[in-house]
Amino acid sequence: MSETLTPQSTWPLVVSFGGGTNSAAMLIEMTRRKVVPDLITFADTGGELPETYAFVKEFSKWLVERGMPEVTWVRYEKETLEANCIRQTMLPSLAYGFKGCSQKYKIQPQEKYANNWLPAKTIWKAGGKVIKLIGYDAGEHHRAKIPQDAKYVYAYPLVEWGWGRKECVATVQSAGFIPAKSACFFCPASKKWEVLALAKSHPQLLERALEMERNAKCEVVKGLGRNWRWEDLVKADSMQMKLFDDLPDEVPCGCYDGEVTEEKP
Numbered sequence: 001m002s003e004t005l006t007p008q009s010t011w012p013l014v015v016s017f018g019g020g021t022n023s024a025a026m027l028i029e030m031t032r033r034k035v036v037p038d039l040i041t042f043a044d045t046g047g048e049l050p051e052t053y054a055f056v057k058e059f060s061k062w063l064v065e066r067g068m069p070e071v072t073w074v075r076y077e078k079e080t081l082e083a084n085c086i087r088q089t090m091l092p093s094l095a096y097g098f099k100g101c102s103q104k105y106k107i108q109p110q111e112k113y114a115n116n117w118l119p120a121k122t123i124w125k126a127g128g129k130v131i132k133l134i135g136y137d138a139g140e141h142h143r144a145k146i147p148q149d150a151k152y153v154y155a156y157p158l159v160e161w162g163w164g165r166k167e168c169v170a171t172v173q174s175a176g177f178i179p180a181k182s183a184c185f186f187c188p189a190s191k192k193w194e195v196l197a198l199a200k201s202h203p204q205l206l207e208r209a210l211e212m213e214r215n216a217k218c219e220v221v222k223g224l225g226r227n228w229r230w231e232d233l234v235k236a237d238s239m240q241m242k243l244f245d246d247l248p249d250e251v252p253c254g255c256y257d258g259e260v261t262e263e264k265p
Ligand code: SF4
Pocket: 045, 081, 092, 093, 094, 101, 102, 105, 106, 182, 183, 184, 186, 187, 188, 189, 253, 254, 255, 258
């Protein structure tokens, strides 16, 4: 396992499971290395694709069969991210260049859960810390920061193992799962081809994303693509036009398993 973990092995080990390929690969490898975490959390924004929800449930069973804890679902209780955007006539904050949506709907619910979790409270009271494992891969090492934190020690096993996206995909496949990205269906980090793929695979979800875009008061940005509107892209595609090739690319998502690294199939 990770060098980072060895000295503090009595500290509670928490995995932040994003529902996508990287953190799944990390957990699969942990089962092989017989490193059993004390808690695995999945933060549900309410906007994941149905296949992601199905995968998280199926993967949780797979983990339990191998002696790992089941996946604990956490969420921001008041409303989903989609409902929040509609109510505030806004887009997810990533569209404006901020990562508040990821902070509020992914990170904070997991921290809130841990704040009330007995092993964490006990170790904090004793002056120790909780070790949090995050599934950034070796290609994302720039994101693997080690912040000073009174309550947590952060570790990035995939980075320490030198695993890139390729190794993660192969590991997930070897366990019998289909590697997939996890992100909100309306995520502003979506690539153009992903928006078009959503239109084909989940037209009703696309329509909800377009409704969010239409409903938002877009004064600073044009739409979910920041400087382009998803609706324009979909309309152009339906007319078989290629008007968007010269537009700047999208911003990266701040979520653990939301980064899009795959190329267009
Ligand atoms: S997946 Fe995208 S929209 Fe959803 S919380 Fe993360 S950054 Fe925000």
